Amino acid sequence: MDLLYTPSQTQFREEVRAWLGAHVPAHKLQSFDTPEGFEQHRQWEKTLAAGNWGMVTWPKEFGGRACDLIEWLIFEEEYYRAGAPLRVNQNGIFLLGPTLMEYGTEAQKARFISAMASGEEIWAQAWSEPNAGSDMAAIRCRADREGNEFVINGQKIWSTRAVYADYAFGLFRTDPDSSRHHGLSFILVPLDAPGVTVRPIDQLNGLPGFAEIFFDNVRVSDFNLLGGEGEGWNIAMATAGFERGLMLRSPARFQQASKRLVELYRQRRNDILDLSIEDSVVRCYMDAEAYALSTYQTASRLVAGGKIGAESSCNKIFWSELDIRIHETALSLLGARAEVEPDGEMDTSDLGAWLDGFLFAQSGPIYAGTNEIQRNIIAERMLGMPRK
Amino acid sequence: MDFTFTEDQLAFRDSIRSVLEKEVTPASIRARWQSDHGEDSAALNMLNELGVMALLVPEAQGGLGMDWVDFILLAETCGYAALPETVVDDAMVATGMLTDLVSLGQHVDQVSALLASMATGAKRVGCAHIINPYSNFAHRKDWMLLSNGNDVHLVPRSDLTLSAVNSVDKSRRLQKIDWTPSRRTRVADGEIGAGLQRAALNRGALGTAAQLLGLAQAMIRQSVDYTSTREQFGRAIGTNQAVKHLLADCAVSVEFAGPAVYRAAYTVSVAPQRADWAVSHAKAAAGAAAELCARNAIQSHGAMGYTWECDLQIWAKRAWALSKEWGDGGFHKNRIHEWLLQPNALLGPEFTFGKRYIEIAESAAA
Numbered sequence: 001m002d003l004l005y006t007p008s009q010t011q012f013r014e015e016v017r018a019w020l021g022a023h024v025p026a027h028k029l030q031s032f033d034t035p036e037g038f039e040q041h042r043q044w045e046k047t048l049a050a051g052n053w054g055m056v057t058w059p060k061e062f063g064g065r066a067c068d069l070i071e072w073l074i075f076e077e078e079y080y081r082a083g084a085p086l087r088v089n090q091n092g093i094f095l096l097g098p099t100l101m102e103y104g105t106e107a108q109k110a111r112f113i114s115a116m117a118s119g120e121e122i123w124a125q126a127w128s129e130p131n132a133g134s135d136m137a138a139i140r141c142r143a144d145r146e147g148n149e150f151v152i153n154g155q156k157i158w159s160t161r162a163v164y165a166d167y168a169f170g171l172f173r174t175d176p177d178s179s180r181h182h183g184l185s186f187i188l189v190p191l192d193a194p195g196v197t198v199r200p201i202d203q204l205n206g207l208p209g210f211a212e213i214f215f216d217n218v219r220v221s222d223f224n225l226l227g228g229e230g231e232g233w234n235i236a237m238a239t240a241g242f243e244r245g246l247m248l249r250s251p252a253r254f255q256q257a258s259k260r261l262v263e264l265y266r267q268r269r270n271d272i273l274d275l276s277i278e279d280s281v282v283r284c285y286m287d288a289e290a291y292a293l294s295t296y297q298t299a300s301r302l303v304a305g306g307k308i309g310a311e312s313s314c315n316k317i318f319w320s321e322l323d324i325r326i327h328e329t330a331l332s333l334l335g336a337r338a339e340v341e342p343d344g345e346m347d348t349s350d351l352g353a354w355l356d357g358f359l360f361a362q363s364g365p366i367y368a369g370t371n372e373i374q375r376n377i378i379a380e381r382m383l384g385m386p387r388k
Numbered sequence: 389m390d391f392t393f394t395e396d397q398l399a400f401r402d403s404i405r406s407v408l409e410k411e412v413t414p415a416s417i418r419a420r421w422q423s424d425h426g427e428d429s430a431a432l433n434m435l436n437e438l439g440v441m442a443l444l445v446p447e448a449q450g451g452l453g454m455d456w457v458d459f460i461l462l463a464e465t466c467g468y469a470a471l472p473e474t475v476v477d478d479a480m481v482a483t484g485m486l487t488d489l490v491s492l493g494q495h496v497d498q499v500s501a502l503l504a505s506m507a508t509g510a511k512r513v514g515c516a517h518i519i520n521p522y523s524n525f526a527h528r529k530d531w532m533l534l535s536n537g538n539d540v541h542l543v544p545r546s547d548l549t550l551s552a553v554n555s556v557d558k559s560r561r562l563q564k565i566d567w568t569p570s571r572r573t574r575v576a577d578g579e580i581g582a583g584l585q586r587a588a589l590n591r592g593a594l595g596t597a598a599q600l601l602g603l604a605q606a607m608i609r610q611s612v613d614y615t616s617t618r619e620q621f622g623r624a625i626g627t628n629q630a631v632k633h634l635l636a637d638c639a640v641s642v643e644f645a646g647p648a649v650y651r652a653a654y655t656v657s658v659a660p661q662r663a664d665w666a667v668s669h670a671k672a673a674a675g676a677a678a679e680l681c682a683r684n685a686i687q688s689h690g691a692m693g694y695t696w697e698c699d700l701q702i703w704a705k706r707a708w709a710l711s712k713e714w715g716d717g718g719f720h721k722n723r724i725h726e727w728l729l730q731p732n733a734l735l736g737p738e739f740t741f742g743k744r745y746i747e748i749a750e751s752a753a754a
Contacts, residue, residue, distance in 0.1 A: 001457050002390045003654050003741040009389060013738070070389050077737035255737040262728050262735060282721045285728060285735075286648075286669050292740045293391075293647035300391040314643040317636075372629075378639050379632030383612045386624045 005074070012067075013074045019051055020082040032088040033207035038122075038164040041088035045119030054117045055093050062101075062109070063117040069246070069299035073292075076250035091161055092116040092123030094247055096169050096188075099239045103186075103227040111223075112188065124162035124191065126170030126213055127236070129155060134373050136171070137181040137233070141215065143172035145229070148222050150174065150187060152195075152215040160367075162211040163200045165191060171232045184232035188224040195219070205359045246299070246312065248368060249319050251292035257326050257357070258288035261333075264354075268333045280329040287322045291315070310382035317371045317378075320364030327358035391647070393461065401461035404438065408469035414699040417559055420472055426561040427473055427528055436509030440475055444483045446490070449503035456480070456594065460653035463595045467602025467710075470702045472559035474514065474525045480595040481588050482506070482515040485533050485540070488584055495575050499542070502531065513542075517588050519715055522553050522562035533588075536569040538581040543573045557705035587660060590667045592714040594656055597649045597667075597674040603707045604642045604678040607685040610700055611635055615688050625690075634684040641677035648673045651741070665727045668720035675711035675720075682707045 005013070029044065030037030048054045049063055056075045058064025067075065087093065093116060100113055115121040132138040141154030152172060162168055168189050175183030191198060195218035200208030227235045265281045294315070302308060331338035331354060342352025365371040379385040393401075411431055420426050435441070443459055445451020463476045483506060489499045505511035514529040526532055527550050534541045549566040576584055612635060615626030625631055652670035655663040682704040686693035693700055711717065727733055 001393060001650070001654055003651065003658075005389050005741075081736065081738070252737040255740070259735045266729065278725060279721060282725050282728065286673060286721075286724065287644070289669060289740060290644040290648050290673060292737060293651050294644055296389070296740070297391045297647045297650070300389065304390070304392055306392075311639075311643055314640045317640050318644055372633070375633045375636035376629065378636040379626075383608065383635055383639055384616075385612055385626040385632055385635065386616050388623070388627055 009070060009074060012071055013078060016053070016075050016078040017082070019053060020078055020084055023047055023051065024082045024084045028083075029085050031207055032086065032161075033163070033203075033209045035164065038088060041085055042119050042122060044085045045087070045089050045122075049118045054119075055097060058097065058101075058113075058117070062097075062113045068303050070296070070303060072247070073250065073252070073296065073299060077252040077255075080250075080252040080256040088161065089116065089119060089122045091125050091165075091169075092121070092167075095125070095239050096123055099186075099235060100226065102238065103235050108223070108226065121166045122161065122164070124159050124165035124168040124211075126156040126159045126162070126168040126189065128158045130157055133158075134370055136236075137184075139171050139173055139184060141170075141172050142176060143174050143185060143187055143220070144176065145174060145222070146219075149219045150185075150222060150225070152187075152189065152218040152220060154215050156213040156215075158201075158210050158367075159198075159213050160210045162191065162198055162213055163208045167191060168213065169226070171236050174229050174232075178230070181233035183230050184236075185229050186226040186232040186235045187220060188226060189215075189218065189220055193218050193220065203359075204362060205356065246295065246302075246308065246315070248316070251288065251295045251319075254288040254319060254322055254326065255292055257323070258284045261285070261326055261330055264330055264333050272333060272335075274332055277329065277332055280325065280332070284322065284326045284329055287318070287325070291319055291322065294318075310377065313374050313377045313382060316368060317365075317374050320361075320371060323357075323361040323364050327354060327361045330354040331358055391650070393457075393650075397458060397461060400458075401465055404440070404462055405465045405468065407434065407438065408465060408471060412469045412471050414702060417470060417472060417702055421558040425528060426525065426559070431471070432473055432475075432509070435473070435475055441479055441483075441509050442507035444479050444487070445503050445507040446487055449487075449490070449500050449507060451483075451503070451507040455657040456591075456653045457650070457657055460594070460598050460650060463598035464602040464605075464649070467599030467706075468606045470559065470603065470606065470706050476595040476599055477524070477592060478506075478512065478514055478529075480591045481517075482513040482533055484591045485515055485584050485588055486513065488587060489575055492576070492580055494580065495542075499575070502542075515588055515592075516565060517585065517592060517714070519589060519719070520592075520713055522564055524560050524562055524713075526550055526563035526565055527552075527561065532565065533575075534565065534567060534569075535581070535585050538578055538585075539569065539574050540576040540581045540584050541567075541569055541573040542575045543567055547573070555705075555709060557702075557709045559702065559706065560709055589714065590656055590660070590663050593667050593671040593720070594649070594652050596710050596714045597645075597652065597670040600671075600674040600678040600707060600710050601642065601646055601649055603703050603710070604638065604645070604674070604681040607678075607681040607700065607703050607707070608635060608638050608642065610703070611638075611685045611688040614692070618690075625688075631688055634688055638677070638681045638684050641673075641680050645670070645673040645677040665724055668715075668723040671715060672717050672720040672724070675717050678707035679711050 029040040032038050032041040052063055052065055054063055056065045056067040057072045060066055097116055100109055129139055129141055143150040143152045168191055171184045172187050173183055174185040195216040197214040199212045201210050203209040261284055340351050342356045380387055411434055416428060420428055442451045443454045447453040466476050486499050486503050490496055506513055511530045513531045514526055515533040516523040518535060530545060532543050534543055550563040553562040553564055555562050615631050616624050618625050649670040652666040655666040685700055689700055692698045
């Protein structure tokens with residue numbers, strides 16, 4: 001055990017810090033769930049890619065820096081320290097990218113990865129359906145093979161970023177006689193294809209962060225089939241596995257939020273009557289640290305050649321509940337002013353940012369597999385409790 | 389940056405665990421409850437033969453000169469086994485303080501000799517700290533390290549008046565210690581004495597945090613086993629989501645307390661003067677995890693969990709006692725709170741591992 005950064009890791013941190021210091025936009029971008037904000041964020045992805053900072057863990061041939069996971073953590077720490085914009089293409093770079101690298105053909109990698117890394121193509125997810133939420137194996141949206149094409153009919157819902165995105169990836173039923181997790185295929189669909197209708201769904205903050213997608217005889221080339229026909233379930237599980245367990249939400253995000261919470265607490269604590277606040281602030285700080293420590297531990301093990309286990313299911317529960325607690329505590333510190341919306345006339349501080357974060361935090365325990373599903377996975381796969 | 393244990397450290401943990409699983413059974417623990425002094429001499433001899441008491445003793449005094457990171461998995465394993473004997477406290481706190489005395493040049497001959505006999509198990513030394521009102525198994529120690537204000541005394545048992553106090557955990561044998569400080573027994577005073585006591589508090593809290601982690605894991609294991617076999621409505625009760633989620637919550641709490649305990653062990657080893665916040669995080673998190681596991685484990689066992697017969701009580705009661713020993717959750721969260729309020733506290737991800745990153749950068753620049 002050696003919890004010191006090596007000279008080269010320290011140098012890497014300084015390099016990241018210097019580049020971000022010179023490039024992070026001075027003014028906060030608009031939300032990427034608005035048309036202007038989306039384009040601003042796409043521009044930021046292009047800036048990142050131009051400096052080869054888009055996905056530092058990717059191989060150099062795809063615009064990455066072949067960094068290990070410890071360096072990735074350092075990059076993320078600096079990224080959140082600099083207050084850099086959120087990643088509008090996170091569906092692509094964090095989820096689809098690694099999956100493409102593992103399951104894609106050379107031609108598919110050449111076609112999709114560079115365009116993803118450069119921000120030319122922004123990706124949406126298309127997993128859930130009206131009757132296939134937590135029970136994803138209940139997917140019914142069909143993709144019938146006709147020669148070199150699939151003809152897609154059906155509906156997807158809760159598709160994150162789909163309103164302005166260029167492409168969506170998801171699971172479709174290619175074998176009409178199949179059931180459950182058999183007969184599903186992983187297909188990449190251009191959202192401007194004829195027959196695609198995207199209907200925005202406003203989220204709790206009033207912005208269309210996700211959408212319903214209707215497919216009416218949408219024809220997609222079988223070039224866009226990732227992996228074998230009917231093998232979609234396993235590929236989707238891989239997408240939801242390693243990268244999602246470790247990389248979906250990096251600890252630095254919560255450490256910065258808890259640091260801001262401590263600062264807010266220092267300013268406001270003499271005006272607060274709620275006796276539980278002190279304990280909440282301390283716990284938020286401890287838990288943000290704990291999530292970082294756990295991630296460093298896992299990253300060290302993986303760098304040393306180990307494998308991620310079922311214990312990674314604990315991550316999502318921990319950070320999503322932490323995120324809610326951080327923001328609940330902040331709103332308690334703000335008291336009656338907590339309801340003031342971001343960018344309002346009265347919002348001269350980052351008052352509204354806490355409210356914004358609070359609203360977003362509500363989604364954490366729901367998306368990427370609800371926390372109830374995660375608890376089932378922990379009980380059955382990590383602890384070995386009986387399924388039936 | 390390498391947040392893993394070595395193969396050797398893990399192998400040592402595994403070998404101690406398999407010995408403890410065989411030798412420290414619920415039956416042998418219950419047998420201790422019936423005995424006068426509360427210890428199992430055979431278990432103590434076995435641990436001495438394995439060199440447990442010698443691990444942290446410096447090589448100059450015949451020990452192995454290992455550090456807290458080497459020892460921490462062993463402390464966790466003692467918790468997992470609910471070992472009643474106080475080897476973790478003695479090895480970490482008493483040995484640590486005696487070692488400090490030698491390196492500070494205080495009473496070197498006497499203390500070195502004592503350390504050498506501790507390493508073989510010939511002599512036993514305990515350490516009482518004012519944060520704990522009673523001292524566990526003080527009646528079984530040859531010497532006790534005691535404090536009086538800043539002064540630290542090394543007192544033979546014959547100079548102490550001990551009165552037994554019953555603990556909810558029958559494996560613990562608490563003693564109230566009455567004694568009269570005298571110059572004859574004083575081994576440190578002033579700033580040195582205060583420093584020794586501060587270090588003792590962190591080492592005691594660290595060792596206890598590791599034991600709490602082990603206790604928590606053991607209670608999860610027992611609950612998984614019980615709910616996988618106990619049937620109601622024609623199937624194992626562990627198939628019910630409500631039961632699964634009770635234990636999943638326990639697993640999450642343990643999963644995120646462990647790394648905090650390991651960071652604290654590292655920090656106590658490399659930067660003891662700055663270990664307060666890391667130790668307090670470890671103790672508060674491990675204590676909370678063990679308390680949650682005790683509660684949910686009893687619930688998972690149903691009425692059985694509320695019986696004297698069920699062995700779960702051995703672990704649950706230890707968790708209740710240790711979560712309060714060496715500073716309860718309030719004490720340790722308050723230390724973190726004070727630290728967070730310091731205007732110059734270094735917060736944020738680049739300081740997860742303390743101030744050392746900055747220092748290394750500075751020395752590299754210089």
